[in-house]
Amino acid sequence: MKKMTDTELCDGCGQVDQLVERDGNEFCRHCLTIVDALENRPELLTHLCRLTGSALPADQQENMSRRQRDLPDVLDAVRYRTRDREQNTWYVSVSEMEGDPVEIFASTAFDRDQHLQSRISNLTTITRLISLILRHIYLGEVLTLDKTVKQLRRSSRQKNDLPDMLSKVLSNYRRHAIGAEKEETP
Numbered sequence: 334m335k336k337m338t339d340t341e342l343c344d345g346c347g348q349v350d351q352l353v354e355r356d357g358n359e360f361c362r363h364c365l366t367i368v369d370a371l372e373n374r375p376e377l378l379t380h381l382c383r384l385t386g387s388a389l390p391a392d393q394q395e396n397m398s399r400r401q402r403d404l405p406d407v408l409d410a411v412r413y414r415t416r417d418r419e420q421n422t423w424y425v426s427v428s429e430m431e432g433d434p435v436e437i438f439a440s441t442a443f444d445r446d447q448h449l450q451s452r453i454s455n456l457t458t459i460t461r462l463i464s465l466i467l468r469h470i471y472l473g474e475v476l477t478l479d480k481t482v483k484q485l486r487r488s489s490r491q492k493n494d495l496p497d498m499l500s501k502v503l504s505n506y507r508r509h510a511i512g513a514e515k516e517e518t519p
């Protein structure tokens with residue numbers, strides 16, 4: 334699935350840039366060039382490594398053989414209508430891939446109800462994080478702290494609501510760029 338998103342942290346290099354979604358990951362254009370080469374022209378990378386005397390990652394061959402399943406553009410979804418304890422009606426959609434649940438969404442007909450805003454953002458948080466876990470379980474998507482924080486931020490509907498609060502706390506633990514670990518030691 335290709336989709337441009339707002340300027341955010343690249344899942345690859347950790348730099349802030351315009352991102353493009355690719356199989357659940359979001360990459361800047363620089364990382365995307367490398368990812369494209371990894372996917373479509375692995376022999377080019379091998380050749381470039383030979384030319385420049387760079388070493389290929391030792392497990393590259395292994396990684397190539399156990400490729401993760403890609404999330405297709407069109408998925409079957411099953412929609413459930415359900416009620417919470419206060420009799421609010423919710424619609425829960427589960428996207429399926431070969432019978433496996435790979436994403437879950439929830440919505441309500443009362444999207445503009447002010448009293449439901451915080452509950453909607455909390456439910457969005459739950460479903461976004463579950464979807465992240467489901468894609469990890471069934472599609473082999475790699476989980477990172479950055480992805481977790483990103484999903485929390487996107488679940489927020491109002492400043493300082495619960496997902497916003499949690500994302501700010503967890504952001505303190507982010508590694509902002511590859512190689513940052515080395516610079517952290519005093």
Ligand SMILES: [Zn+2]
Pocket residue numbers: 343344345346347348360361362363364365
């Ligand atoms: Zn990048």
